[in-house]
Structures are given as structure tokens and as C-alpha cells.
């Protein structure tokens with residue numbers, strides 16, 4: 001292999017060079033800006049992780065598996081997984097092998113960073129070697145892989161249903177330009193390399209094409225224009241990259257180390273949040289996932305549109321999107337990149353200013369403390385349970401049967417756990433309630449806090465500081481009682497379908513215990529979408545702006561999903577789910593506590 | 601003396617000129633549900649803040665429509681959403697409360 005162009009340069013590389021330099025500069029400035037936006041502690045955390053071998057290994061592994069191979073996508077949808085990894089990994093291999101070729105055959109040119117990209121134009125094959133043919137074979141092989149991915153991408157644009165997606169995003173102008181440039185790059189590369197293959201050599205894909213073209217065209221006049229076109233396609237792609245969804249390629253490489261370093265979203269736009277927003281490739285998985293999009297409604301309020309509007313600084317839409325969400329967490333759970341849709345919205349909600357703010361500091365907690373004292377187990381039912389009094393009654397009855405001495409903390413006067421205020425973005429006000437409740441719980445003298453509402457449970461777990469007190473959800477607690485033999489269940493032949501409440505399932509990761517417990521009391525059937533994919537009942541306090549009619553549609557859709565199990569009755573573990581479902585369900589809706597109470 | 605809960609009402613007057621129509625219309629725009637309250641009182645019966653500030657969505661709306669101060673009422677609302685759950689008119693009371701907090705002081 002020898003250098004064919006003595007100067008090692010041709011003007012056609014300029015579009016690529018310009019685009020590449022632009023992206024490079026843009027990313028460097030972006031990283032500086034983002035690092036600057038981090039707090040001092042976050043910066044320290046990030047830098048320390050970057051020099052820690054354990055984290056370095058983890059970062060590299062995650063970048064390889066998530067950005068190149070797209071393992072998470074493979075697990076969810078094989079075809080989409082293949083499409084993405086063939087383009088990403090194939091392209092990556094073309095770049096790596098291109099460098100290897102330069103390194104092996106024309107090592108003097110390794111400092112020219114366009115060389116590996118346009119290698120075939122600049123070299124001539126002087127002798128056929130095994131090494132050369134192997135590399136050429138690999139180059140053609142990965143080009144085929146990428147081309148197959150591109151063809152799939154084109155098919156997906158025409159019919160996303162073939163890929164198991166009911167709805168996909170509507171691309172914006174910049175995304176479209178980027179998309180067409182990306183589609184053009186690889187066919188053009190194939191053409192350019194094919195036109196040059198009789199000089200530079202090639203393999204199974206380029207050599208036959210070269211014969212064919214030269215047979216038909218009889219000259220080499222097409223060679224240079226195709227190289228120009230290839231370079232221009234690359235240049236265009238690079239220039240639109242920062243303004244399109246393709247920004248996710250560089251952004252994700254920053255997202256992964258930041259997430260591994262344990263950074264949290266602290267603002268809706270800055271620092272880690274900005275990286276998350278830029279990392280969204282607009283794959284559209286969150287559209288089908290979102291319970292709000294039932295009957296094609298609210299599609300533009302999904303997380304993918306949130307990231308898009310944040311990038312466009314469209315304040316009106318950002319506010320609307322932030323307020324509507326049920327905060328059910330499904331988009332985040334299914335997102336391949338890990339965009340925290342609900343947290344981004346929470347931070348946006350927290351930026352609101354109000355002229356009236358509640359103030360709970362002067363509420364006298366002494367009577368509540370007195371009422372909470374007396375047992376080692378303190379039971380908190382939550383305000384929502386006042387609309388479903390059968391839940392606390394059943395919990396207390398079960399505890400009595402098991403011989404657990406417990407005191408009901410919020411039987412009379414009580415304060416909310418603070419989660420509704422918290423999810424509305426009124427975080428400071430929520431903290432006042434947290435402080436009040438902490439005082440009551442700690443001074444009650446109990447060592448266990450038993451909670452039957454998953455909304456409160458999540459709040460107690462994540463936002464309360466209760467030293468020496470075990471916070472437990474009633475489901476695992478009851479299951480333990482059953483395992484210890486303190487409760488004996490008689491199995492009925494009613495068949496239940498268990499609805500995973502968002503806050504208990506995705507929110508706290510409790511999926512198995514309810515099923516095990518229920519399995520001892522009744523027959524179980526599973527719904528089509530369950531566990532991590534469970535559909536919010538539509539009653540969630542997370543949403544601020546959804547009205548009654550819109551919620552009704554969501555509740556009915558969630559019920560339809562539960563009906564797919566053909567069970568006789570619905571079991572759930574959340575007072576809000578029970579109240580919401582009971583409104584429209586054509587079969588009985590029971591809380592787990594009721595079922596257990598009836599079967600002991 | 602034993603208090604039986606009966607007493608003479610203090611003489612009271614409503615100064616409707618204090619009603620800020622413009623702000624009220626803005627509120628109706630932000631939460632159309634504010635117009636369809638039938639003052640049934642379900643929200644007050646379940647309100648978590650009632651023992652502390654006498655809050656109820658019904659009272660809050662009536663106060664606004666009569667030009668009275670709503671700040672003390674709202675000072676203990678925990679946004680718990682029980683009023684939304686029980687409202688027979690399906691009013692999004694939490695959105696209403698948040699918008700009142702934004703518009704009024």
C-alpha cells in the first residue's frame with residue numbers, strides 16, 4: 001500500500017474538516033459550560049470519579065454497552081436494538097479500522113485526522129497482502145452492517161409499526177437535515193470506495209461494484225464527485241449535529257460518567273439536567289410508555305417533547321408539559337438513556353413563584369405526639385386513606401390477629417406526609433411538614449413506622465430522617481408475619497389481578513412481595529402490562545393540570561389493561577389507586593389489606 | 601356559660617367593590633372549574649387543613665368572589681388532593697389552589 005497523492009491533501013476533505021472542527025469546538029465549549037454550572041461538591045465528585053480505576057472501568061464499560069451496542073434497547077426490542085447498534089458500532093469500527101489502516105500502511109500520515117476517513121482515496125494498492133485483504137474485508141463487512149442499519153432506519157421512518165412502536169416522534173427541521181445527511185453518508189462512502197477500488201483495492205462489496213460501474217461507465221470521472229459528496233454529507237451532518245437530536249452522541253459520553261459519579265438533577269436546565277436533555281436521541285419509546293397518551297392524546301407532553309422544548313427554550317410549553325405529567329415514572333423506567341423525565345419536571349415546578357405560601361410551623365404537634373405514643377409499631381395510614389377507611393381498618397385488624405401491638409398515628413388530627421406539596425415543586429413548604437412529622441414519629445417512642453400508602457412510603461424513605469426507626473410498607477410487613485407463622489391465610493378461589501401502584505413498584509421497587517402474599521390468599525392472573533410497565537391509574541397527585549375528563553380516559557385505559565388478565569377482581573396496594581379504579585371498574589377493587597384481613 | 605354553638609351573627613357587610621374582576625377572570629381562565637362549583641361543601645368536609653385554618657375550596661372561592669382575604673385559609677393547605685377526589689363536579693381543585701396562590705396575596 002503506498003501513498004497516491006504526494007501532498008496527502010485534496011480540497012474535498014474541507015467540508016468534513018470544517019464540520020469536524022466545528023463539532024469539536026462546540027463540544028469543548030459545552031463541556032466547559034456544563035462543568036462550570038455544577039456545584040463545587042458535584043465537580044469534586046465528578047473529578048474524583050474520573051481518576052478512580054473502578055469508575056474508569058465502569059464508565060468505559062457503560063459507554064461501550066449503552067452507546068455502541070445499545071444492550072438495553074436489544075433487551076426491549078431486537079429490531080430496534082439491531083438498527084441502532086449496527087449504525088453506532090459499525091461506524092465506530094469503521095473509524096477504528098480506518099485508523100489501523102493508516103497506522104499500518106502509511107504511518108507517516110497518522111497525524112492527519114481526515115486520513116482514516118478518506119483512506120481509500122489517498123492510497124494505491126501495490127501488492128495484495130493477507131493483512132491488506134483482511135482489513136479490506138473487515139471494512140466492507142462493517143460497511144454492510146451500517147448500510148443494513150440505515151435501510152432499517154428508512155423503513156422505520158415509513159412504518160414505525162413494523163418495529164413494534166405505535167407512535168414515534170415528528171422530527172423537527174434540523175433533525176430531518178441530520179437524518180438525511182446520516183442516511184446519505186454511508187451509501188456515498190460505498191459508492192466512493194467502489195469507484196476507487198481498482199486503485200486502492202477493496203473487498204467483497206466494493207470490488208464487484210467497481211467492476212460493474214466501470215463496465216457501464218467506462219471511465220473514472222465519477223470518482224472525485226462522489227468523494228466530494230461523501231465529505232459534504234459528513235460536513236452537513238457535523239454542522240447540524242449540535243442543533244439536532246444527534247447531539248446525543250457526544251452528550252451521552254458525558255452523561256454516563258456523571259451518572260456513575262452519582263450526580264443528581266438540581267435544576268431544570270443546568271449542569272446534569274442539561275446533559276440529560278442533550279442525551280435524548282428522540283427515540284420515542286416514552287411516547288407509547290406514557291399513560292397520558294391514551295387515545296392519541298397529550299402526545300406532545302411526553303418526555304421526548306420536554307427535552308425538545310427545553311432545548312428550544314420554549315418556556316410556555318415547558319411549563320405546560322411540566323404541569324401535566326402524572327409523575328408515574330414509566331418513561332424514566334423504560335428510557336434507554338436514563339432521562340429522568342419526572343425529576344426534570346419537578347425542578348421546573350420548583351422554579352415557580354407564588355404570592356401565597358402555606359406555613360405549617362405554628363401547628364401544635366403536642367396532641368399528635370401524645371396520640372402517637374404507646375407502642376413499638378406506629379401506623380401511618382396517610383390522608384388519602386380517609387377516603388378509603390376500609391384500608392386502615394383492615395390493616396389494624398390484621399395486626400391485631402397477628403398480635404402486633406400498634407398505634408394509629410393519624411387517626412384524628414394529622415398532617416400530610418408532604419409528598420403532594422413536594423411533587424408540586426413546593427419543596428420548602430413540604431420540608432416544614434416533614435419536620436413536623438419527624439418530630440411526632442421520633443417522640444412517639446416507636447421503632448417501626450408501618451405505612452400503608454405507597455405515596456407516603458416513598459416520601460418517608462426518601463425525604464425523612466428518622467434515625468433508629470425502620471420504615472416499612474405494610475405488604476412486606478404482612479408477608480413477614482405470614483412467613484413467621486403469625487398469620488395463617490386461607491386461600492380463596494377468587495382470581496385477582498394485582499395492579500402495581502406507581503409509587504410502590506417503580507417508585508420503591510416492590511414488585512414480588514405483593515404477588516407472593518396475594519398468591520397465598522387467592523389465585524393470581526397477570527395483566528398484559530405489569531410490574532415496571534404497569535399503567536398509572538390516572539388518579540396520581542403528580543399531575544397538576546390534568547382535568548377530570550382526561551383522567552377518566554387514562555383510568556379506563558389502565559382498567560382495560562387489567563381486564564386483559566380475565567381476573568374476577570382487582571387487587572392494589574394504594575388508597576388512591578383503589579378510589580380511582582373503583583369509580584369506573586366493572587369488577588371489585590380491593591386493597592391488599594382487605595384481602596388479607598378477609599382470608600385470616 | 602355553656603356554649604351551645606348558637607350565637608347571633610355579627611353585623612356584616614360585603615364590599616363587592618373590592619372584588620378584583622380582572623384577577624378573577626384570569627383565575628377562571630387558568631382553572632375553568634372555578635366557575636362550576638356548586639358549594640356542596642364536600643371539599644370542606646374532607647379537608648386536611650380545615651382543623652387548622654378553616655380551609656375549604658368552597659370557602660376559598662366564596663371569599664374570592666366577595667373580595668375577602670384568602671391568605672389565612674390557604675396558609676395550611678397541604679395540597680393533599682382529597683378535595684379533588686371528593687368534588688362531585690370534578691373540579692381540579694389543586695390546580696385552582698395553586699393558581700390562587702399565584703394570583704392573590
Ligand code: SF4
Nearest residue numbers: 280283284286304335
Ligand atoms: S426521553 Fe428517553 S425514551 Fe424518551 S425519547 Fe428520549 S431517550 Fe427515548
Ligand code: SF4
Nearest residue numbers: 290325326328329331
Ligand atoms: S412520568 Fe408518567 S405521565 Fe409523566 S411523562 Fe413519564 S410516563 Fe408520562
Ligand code: SF4
Nearest residue numbers: 501502537540576577
Ligand atoms: S394513585 Fe396509585 S397508580 Fe396512581 S399515581 Fe398513585 S400510586 Fe400510581
Ligand code: SF4
Nearest residue numbers: 647678679680681683
Ligand atoms: S388539597 Fe388543600 S384544600 Fe384540598 S383537601 Fe387537601 S388540604 Fe384541603
Ligand code: SF4
Nearest residue numbers: 637638640641643687
Ligand atoms: S366539592 Fe367541589 S363542588 Fe363541592 S364545594 Fe367543593 S369545590 Fe365546590
